[in-house]
Each structure stands twice: as structure tokens, then as C-alpha cells.
Amino acid sequence: xxxxxxxDPATLTLWYDTQLLAASRSSREVGxxxxxxxxxxEDWLKCLVRQQHDQWVETRCxxxxxxxxxxxxxxxxxxxxxxxxxxxxQFFQIYVNLxxxxxxxxxxxxxxxxxxxxxxxxxxxxxxxxxNDPDLKKLALFVEKSKSxxxxxxxxxxxxxxxxxxxxxxxxxxxxxxLQLGKVHRVFGEDILGxxxxxxxxxxxxxxxxxxxxxVLKESGLLEAELVSDDVFLxxxxxxxPLLFAALAGRYYGQTQTRTESTSSYHPGERLASLxxxxxxxxxxxxxxxxxxxxxxVNLACSTIFGRSVLEEIDADYDQEExxxxxxxxxxxxxxxxxxxxxxxxxxxRFIRILKEDPGQILDQxxxxxxxxxxxxxxxxxxxxxxxxxTPPTGFSRLSGYSHPETDYEAVPDARWWWSAxxxxxxxxxxxxxxxxxxxxxWIDVVSDLAPMxxxxxxxxxxxxxxGPEISAVKIRIERQTGVSLVVDPLSRHPAEKMDISHWxxxxxxxxxxxxxxHRIVRAPHGRMLGPWDVRRRPAFREALLGxxxxxxxxxxxxxxxxxxxxxxxxxxxxxxxxxxxxxxSVFS
Amino acid sequence: xxxxxxxxFLTIVGPEKVIRAVSAMEKTEGLxxxxxxxxxxxxxxxxxxxxxxxxxxxxxxxxxxxxxxTAAIGFISALKTALASDDATTKPEVHVLNGRTNEEILIxxxxxxxxxxxxxxxxxxxx
Numbered sequence: 001x002x003x004x005x006x007x008d009p010a011t012l013t014l015w016y017d018t019q020l021l022a023a024s025r026s027s028r029e030v031g032x033x034x035x036x037x038x039x040x041x042e043d044w045l046k047c048l049v050r051q052q053h054d055q056w057v058e059t060r061c062x063x064x065x066x067x068x069x070x071x072x073x074x075x076x077x078x079x080x081x082x083x084x085x086x087x088x089x090q091f092f093q094i095y096v097n098l099x100x101x102x103x104x105x106x107x108x109x110x111x112x113x114x115x116x117x118x119x120x121x122x123x124x125x126x127x128x129x130x131x132n133d134p135d136l137k138k139l140a141l142f143v144e145k146s147k148s149x150x151x152x153x154x155x156x157x158x159x160x161x162x163x164x165x166x167x168x169x170x171x172x173x174x175x176x177x178x179l180q181l182g183k184v185h186r187v188f189g190e191d192i193l194g195x196x197x198x199x200x201x202x203x204x205x206x207x208x209x210x211x212x213x214x215x216v217l218k219e220s221g222l223l224e225a226e227l228v229s230d231d232v233f234l235x236x237x238x239x240x241x242p243l244l245f246a247a248l249a250g251r252y253y254g255q256t257q258t259r260t261e262s263t264s265s266y267h268p269g270e271r272l273a274s275l276x277x278x279x280x281x282x283x284x285x286x287x288x289x290x291x292x293x294x295x296x297x298v299n300l301a302c303s304t305i306f307g308r309s310v311l312e313e314i315d316a317d318y319d320q321e322e323x324x325x326x327x328x329x330x331x332x333x334x335x336x337x338x339x340x341x342x343x344x345x346x347x348x349x350r351f352i353r354i355l356k357e358d359p360g361q362i363l364d365q366x367x368x369x370x371x372x373x374x375x376x377x378x379x380x381x382x383x384x385x386x387x388x389x390x391t392p393p394t395g396f397s398r399l400s401g402y403s404h405p406e407t408d409y410e411a412v413p414d415a416r417w418w419w420s421a422x423x424x425x426x427x428x429x430x431x432x433x434x435x436x437x438x439x440x441x442x443w444i445d446v447v448s449d450l451a452p453m454x455x456x457x458x459x460x461x462x463x464x465x466x467x468g469p470e471i472s473a474v475k476i477r478i479e480r481q482t483g484v485s486l487v488v489d490p491l492s493r494h495p496a497e498k499m500d501i502s503h504w505x506x507x508x509x510x511x512x513x514x515x516x517x518x519h520r521i522v523r524a525p526h527g528r529m530l531g532p533w534d535v536r537r538r539p540a541f542r543e544a545l546l547g548x549x550x551x552x553x554x555x556x557x558x559x560x561x562x563x564x565x566x567x568x569x570x571x572x573x574x575x576x577x578x579x580x581x582x583x584x585x586s587v588f589s
Numbered sequence: 590x591x592x593x594x595x596x597x598f599l600t601i602v603g604p605e606k607v608i609r610a611v612s613a614m615e616k617t618e619g620l621x622x623x624x625x626x627x628x629x630x631x632x633x634x635x636x637x638x639x640x641x642x643x644x645x646x647x648x649x650x651x652x653x654x655x656x657x658x659t660a661a662i663g664f665i666s667a668l669k670t671a672l673a674s675d676d677a678t679t680k681p682e683v684h685v686l687n688g689r690t691n692e693e694i695l696i697x698x699x700x701x702x703x704x705x706x707x708x709x710x711x712x713x714x715x716x
Contacts, residue, residue, distance in 0.1 A: 005637035015634065067637035074635055090632065114630070122623040122652040126598040126688045150631045155647060177638060200638065210638065459630040490691035491600060491628060491650060585690040
């Protein structure tokens with residue numbers, strides 16, 4: 001899958017692929033829809049969509065805007081909820097330890113990444129590495145524990161539809177999808193809503209991933225929902241979000257859990273099951289409650305079965321977070337991650353106040369749509385996986401790129417490029433209605449340096465990123481800075497790439513492209529999309545390309561292979577040549 | 590595959606239930622299987638709904654250390670037993686990879702011929 005828009009929990013930023021957007025049909029209009037939705041300029045957005053005579057463009061503009069609303073909801077939920085804050089904290093725990101890590105590694109032998117693999121003696125024996133330092137071991141244990149927690153949360157539960165996820169991340173998706181569709185309906189109307197819902201080639205998978213909650217709650221009697229066609233539900237949604245929010249108020253920081261035969265206060269999936277069981281006695285009554293009454297009911301239910309209401313769980317978690325920050329301050333932890341975490345905590349406090357003073361803004365679909373979503377402003381990163389020659393445009397600050405040293409860039413413009421840049425934001429005013437993190441400068445450091453390092457330690461090169469080199473570049477930097485050798489575990493040398501040219505045709509709305517090797521026109525359904533990591537794992541393919549070209553063209557292709565981390569679009573013949581060239585497994589080690 | 594004449598290192602990747610079953614098997618002469626771990630951290634960015642999606646299968650892996658000879662047959666047999674006992678509608682399979690290079694050696698399912706599998710594993714060690 002090639003993502004056009006993503007929310008990154010490691011940095012709390014919204015990423016969009018500017019080059020994929022630029023390759024789209026009516027790229028100007030689709031790009032405008034994206035930016036209007038990001039900036040909360042709803043009147044402009046409505047105007048833009050209304051003006052479109054082409055139904056594809058009209059639908060796609062609405063879809064892109066709704067995708068932004070979807071990601072903005074993730075931004076809120078990752079900051080506000082206990083589950084979300086736990087996920088963010090897993091990254092920050094590594095950020096605050098990075099300086100120590102870099103210091104220790106200078107004296108250490110080769111280290112295996114992902115770091116938790118270093119705890120496996122068989123794996124270490126296989127790779128001729130060992131982890132000796134107790135602080136390194138502690139960090140490795142933390143990575144192992146974090147992964148285990150997420151796996152427990154994301155393990156599918158059996159159902160007659162097959163295994164379905166019902167944990168925190170799955171609940172996040174349900175909330176975000178539900179609210180995005182609600183907003184589409186309110187802003188654009190029913191006709192466009194129908195088309196946005198159909199604007200996806202994997203409708204069945206959408207149903208499983210985003211709508212399982214309707215089925216589960218309907219069958220429990222807690223939600224009035226009707227399946228009006230194969231995969232379209234008509235839902236009375238007033239009591240939906242309060243219940244899901246209660247599930248997300250898990251208890252972390254090693255606090256004592258409440259566990260009985262039918263209840264568990266821990267993971268969101270367990271909490272949800274506990275609440276469904278408890279509320280099931282008077283299910284039909286719950287299903288007819290208003291949002292506010294449902295919120296009161298779930299708070300009471302949580303008090304009864306877990307010993308704390310939802311708000312009490314959130315307060316307890318926030319309090320623990322405050323203590324954690326105080327501990328970092330006393331330990332004189334590295335300034336940058338501490339500042340960022342303090343800002344996260346501050347923003348979380350604002351969201352908690354809103355939840356207490358006006359819960360409808362967060363839990364009521366209409367109020368969220370009309371009053372809240374346009375106030376949310378995560379920092380925005382423009383990703384250009386193919387690299388853009390030169391420097392980012394005015395209004396953007398470079399996050400990653402390359403500048404060849406001692407070069408006259410006027411004479412050799414190709415010697416400098418950028419891959420990602422953050423959109424500049426003005427300082428947050430005191431009575432600013434925007435809900436965002438405070439100082440952009442702090443978060444630029446998080447995105448450009450801390451997060452890639454943490455991702456390397458957590459997942460090697462395997463964590464998917466819109467910009468491929470951000471992680472492998474940081475590996476080179478750490479090795480140069482510390483002298484240590486970071487050995488990437490063979491299983492984690494590259495992300496799992498599943499490239500399907502039909503995805504590109506769908507995302508861009510195009511029916512043809514020019515082969516990036518032969519320059520011939522390729523028409524749908526033909527052509528191949530070659531993953532950037534896969535291309536680099538076949539050095540013989542690259543050598544063959546370079547061997548075919550001469551002089552300036554050869555030089556440009558060489559630079560392009562360094563710079564271009566986007567999928568390559570090629571004709572079927574080049575695809576066959578690619579398939580025939582052998583994989584070199586030691587690349588990215 | 591690594592072979593310093595003592596040990597062959599493999600990575601086996603498959604569904605959680607199967608890998609855990611194999612990891613739980615008793616250490617025998619010439620064969621050990623490490624505790625299972627998730628292949629992915631599952632902590633990566635959250636994609637938008639826009640665009641084709643895929644249901645991600647949760648996979649686990651284990652490191653297998655075995656010696657040339659009968660240990661390989663015992664391991665393959667244990668793997669097939671674990672696969673056969675999985676009651677999933679679509680019968681699962683396990684990818685057996687060269688531990689050091691990650692090159693795929695073979696895919697094992699409940700119908701795999703054990704002798705052929707052993708040969709494939711041992712031949713790749715000699716490359």
C-alpha cells in the first residue's frame with residue numbers, strides 16, 4: 001500500500017506525500033482540498049468541492065478532506081486517551097534515553113537492532129554480537145516489553161468473520177472512521193457521502209477494520225444499527241463514543257488492575273468486553289441514551305466494575321505522567337525530548353479540560369464536527385520520497401535531505417535535495433483557539449533526529465516510513481558519531497513492501513504513466529511498481545541501468561538512484577528484467 | 590545459512606500459534622528454538638482510509654539452532670505437527686529462512702516432504 005496521508009504517533013505529526021498528490025488527476029484541486037481541511041477552512045473547502053463538474057474530482061476532494069479529519073481525530077485520541085498517551089510514551093521513553101545510549105555505545109562492541117533482539121542469546125550467537133552493558137539491556141528490555149504490550153492489544157479476537165482486532169488501535173480506527181463519515185455527511189451531504197464510502201477498492205477490508213464495532217455493539221444490543229446494504233450501516237450513534245472512550249481509559253504505569261472473571265481494567269479490548277458484559281443487562285436502554293447520558297452511564301459503569309470512573313482513570317494517568325516528567329527534570333534528562341514531552345503533557349491537559357467541561361466536543365459526532373475538528377492543528381510534514389532538488393519552498397523547514405559538501409549548487413543543482421519538510425507555523429498565542437503543540441522548533445528536532453533513531457532501535461529498518469532513508473541515514477550518523485557498529489537484524493533490514501500498480505492507478509486516478517526507465521507510455525492495467533527498498537536490494541538491476549546509459553544521463557541516473565526513494569513506475573518488460581535480477585540479501589545490514 | 594560445522598541458524602516465520610508451539614518444544618540434542626517474538630513492532634504510522642488497505646497478519650518468528658543430521662528431521666516434523674494442529678480454515682505455513690541472510694530456503698506446510706525439506710536446509714548451509 002502506498003500511503004498518501006499518515007499520522008505518526010512517534011512525532012504526533014500529519015504526513016502527506018506531496019509527489020503522489022502531484023501525480024494525481026486534478027492535482028491542484030485535490031491538493032487544495034487537503035490544505036483547506038488541514039487549515040480548517042471549511043467554507044473554502046465547500047466552495048472548492050461544489051465547483052467541480054467532474055464527479056471523480058468532486059469525490060476525491062471530499063475523500064482527501066475526510067482523510068485529514070480522520071487523521072486529526074487520531075491526533076486528539078493519541079494525546080488525550082490513556083491508551084494513546086501510553087503509545088506516545090513508548091517513544092518518549094526511548095528519546096530521553098538516546099543520549100545515554102549514544103554514550104554507552106561508544107565503548108561497546110557491535111549492537112544488534114532492533115534492540116530487543118539483543119536479548120536473545122541464539123540471535124546474538126548467530127550474528128556474533130553480545131549486549132553487556134546493564135543500561136543497554138534495560139533499554140532493550142523496555143523495547144521488548146513495549147512490543148509485547150502492543151501485540152497483546154492487537155492480537156485478533158476470533159469471530160465468525162475471521163480474526164478481528166478489537167484493541168486500542170482498532171478502536172481508534174473505528175472512532176476516526178465514524179467521525180470522518182459523519183463530517184462528510186454534514187459538510188457535503190448524503191450523495192457525496194455515499195461516493196466517499198465507495199471511493200475505496202478494498203471495501204471488505206474497510207468493513208473489517210473500521211466497522212466491526214457496529215456489528216459487535218448491535219449484536220450486544222448496545223447500539224441501534226441497521227445494515228442497509230452489503231457494507232453500509234445506518235447507526236444511531238449517540239451512545240457510541242462514550243463507550244469506546246471508556247475502553248481507551250486503560251490503567252498503565254504499573255498500577256494495580258481490577259480483574260475478575262468478567263472484567264479487566266487493562267487493555268482496551270478487555271475493557272470493552274467488560275463494559276459490554278456489564279451494560280448488557282440494560283442494553284436496549286443504553287442504546288437509546290443521548291451522548292451525555294451515555295457518558296454518565298459509562299463513567300458509572302467503570303466506577304462499578306473497575307473501581308474508577310473514566311475521568312478518574314484519565315486523571316490518575318495524567319498524574320502519573322506529571323510524576324514521570326518531574327522525574328525526568330530531576331534526572332536532568334536531555335533538554336529536547338523533555339521540552340517536547342512537557343508540551344505534549346500541556347496539550348493533553350487542555351484536551352482533558354475540554355472533556356470535563358464540554359464532553360460533547362469530543363464525544364458527540366455533531367459537536368465534534370462543527371466545533372472541534374477545525375481547531376485541531378497537528379504539525380504537518382510534507383514528504384517527497386523521490387526527493388526534490390534544491391531547498392524546500394518558502395514556508396517549510398527542511399527535516400531530511402542531502403547536500404553534497406563543497407559544491408556550487410548553482411552549477412550542480414542536483415547535488416542538493418530534500419525529502420521531508422515541516423510546514424512553518426506561527427507562535428501559539430495565549431488565547432489561541434487552535435489546539436496544537438506549542439513550539440515547532442522543539443518538534444522539528446523530534447521528527448528529524450529523535451524519532452528516526454528510536455524507530456531504528458525499535459524496528460531496525462522495518463518500520464514503514466513515507467521517506468525511506470530517514471532511518472537508514474540515522475544509522476550511518478550514529479555509527480559515525482559513536483564509532484559503534486549497529487548490526488541490523490536480517491529480519492528487519494527493510495520494510496515489507498507489497499507494491500501493486502493498481503493501487504497507484506486508483507490513488508492518482510490516472511490511467512497511464514511514462515516508464516521511468518524506457519520513457520514509453522504504459523496504460524492501465526499494465527505496468528509495475530517497484531518498491532524503493534527492493535530496487536536497492538537488486539544492485540545488478542541498478543548496474544544494468546547505469547551500464548545502458550552514457551555521460552550526463554548516466555550521472556543523473558546515479559544521482560536519481562541515491563535520491564529517489566519513491567516507488568519506481570516501469571513498463572512490464574522492465575518489471576520482468578527486475579524480477580530476473582537476483583536479490584542481494586546483505587544490503588542494509 | 591551459517592555453518593561453522595557446528596550449528597545451522599534458521600529463522601522461522603509464521604502465525605503466532607504455530608511459532609509458539611514450536612518454541613515450546615523441549616530442547617533436544619542438536620536442536621534449540623528460541624522464545625517467539627513478533628516480527629513487527631506494530632508501532633508504525635497510522636495510514637489514512639484513502640487507498641487500498643490490507644489486513645495485516647500478525648506474524649512471529651523464532652531462531653532455530655540445529656546441527657546437521659537427525660536434528661533437522663526432528664525439527665521439521667515438530668513444525669508439521671504444529672501446523673497440522675492449527676484449526677484455521679486456511680491451513681497456515683511457515684517460512685524457513687537463512688538466519689544470517691534472511692534468504693528464504695523453503696516454505697513448510699503440513700504436506701511438506703520431510704526428507705526433501707531436510708535436504709534443502711542442509712544444502713543451503715553448504716552454499
